[in-house]
Amino acid sequence: xxxxTQLGSHVSxxxxxxxxxxxxxxxxxxxxxxxxxxxPNQGLQLLLKYTTGATLVKGINGFEAExxxxxxxxxxxxxxxxMSDAAEYFCAVIHxxxxxxxxxxxxxTLLTVNP
Amino acid sequence: xxxxxxxxxxxxxxxxxxxxxxxxxxxxxxxMYWYRQDPGHGLRLIHYSYGVKDTDKGEVSDGYSVxxxxxxxxxxxxxxxxxSQTSVYFCAISAGQYPTGANVLTFGAGSRLTVL
Numbered sequence: 001x002x003x004x005t006q007l008g009s010h011v012s013x014x015x016x017x018x019x020x021x022x023x024x025x026x027x028x029x030x031x032x033x034x035x036x037x038x039x040p041n042q043g044l045q046l047l048l049k050y051t052t053g054a055t056l057v058k059g060i061n062g063f064e065a066e067x068x069x070x071x072x073x074x075x076x077x078x079x080x081x082x083m084s085d086a087a088e089y090f091c092a093v094i095h096x097x098x099x100x101x102x103x104x105x106x107x108x109t110l111l112t113v114n115p
Numbered sequence: 116x117x118x119x120x121x122x123x124x125x126x127x128x129x130x131x132x133x134x135x136x137x138x139x140x141x142x143x144x145x146x147m148y149w150y151r152q153d154p155g156h157g158l159r160l161i162h163y164s165y166g167v168k169d170t171d172k173g174e175v176s177d178g179y180s181v182x183x184x185x186x187x188x189x190x191x192x193x194x195x196x197x198x199s200q201t202s203v204y205f206c207a208i209s210a211g212q213y214p215t216g217a218n219v220l221t222f223g224a225g226s227r228l229t230v231l
Contacts, residue, residue, distance in 0.1 A: 034219065036222075043205055043222035044205070044207075044222045046219050049219060090157060090158065102148075102160055102163065102173065103160075103220060104160075105150075105157040106157055107155060107156060107157040108157045
């Protein structure tokens with residue numbers, strides 16, 4: 001079974017600072033990886049995804065993530081935080097349940113942006 | 116949350132009562148999912164459906180049942196609600212199997228259930 005570990009349940013940064021949210025996965029087969037964002041009282045929105053091809057993936061709102069197979073990581077970064085980035089972020093990995101695929105989510109990282 | 120409607124959005128009920136949450140989609144997507152979200156646990160899959168009348172269990176299916184009689188509707192039922200089922204429930208849809216580019220989850224706005 002595949003699993004996802006998000007290091008740090010809460011990350012706090014200053015506005016304009018680098019955002020780094022960490023995600024590691026366990027997988028016995030090539031993974032498909034996702035980052036979702038959840039703003040308060042809303043559902044989850046897809047930020048970016050890695051399936052195949054380029055290991056550096058760019059998403060919405062200036063976020064990007066790099067798939068590093070040797071490190072089994074898929075960390076999310078943004079060069080300069082905005083107040084509007086304050087939200088909870090979830091890393092997720094595909095796993096196969098028989099003939100059907102399902103996402104397994106990490107426990108989430110709450111990002112706080114300080115003025 | 117375009118194309119996905121969850122109802123009710125908020126519900127308070129008592130232990131032992133039955134509860135049904137509804138997810139309605141207008142995207143004609145084949146796959147539908149029910150997740151629950153709890154602090155410190157992230158999102159956990161309860162049940163999912165891969166077609167009309169085709170459903171399967173997720174990782175936390177005990178105490179829940181589902182039904183899908185039409186493509187657009189996926190119902191989650193708590194036969195006898197317990198306080199441990201107090202949670203926020205999210206419905207999600209996808210066009211098909213991973214990992215093709217179109218097959219990512221789109222989520223509803225959530226249904227907050229409180230069991231007293």
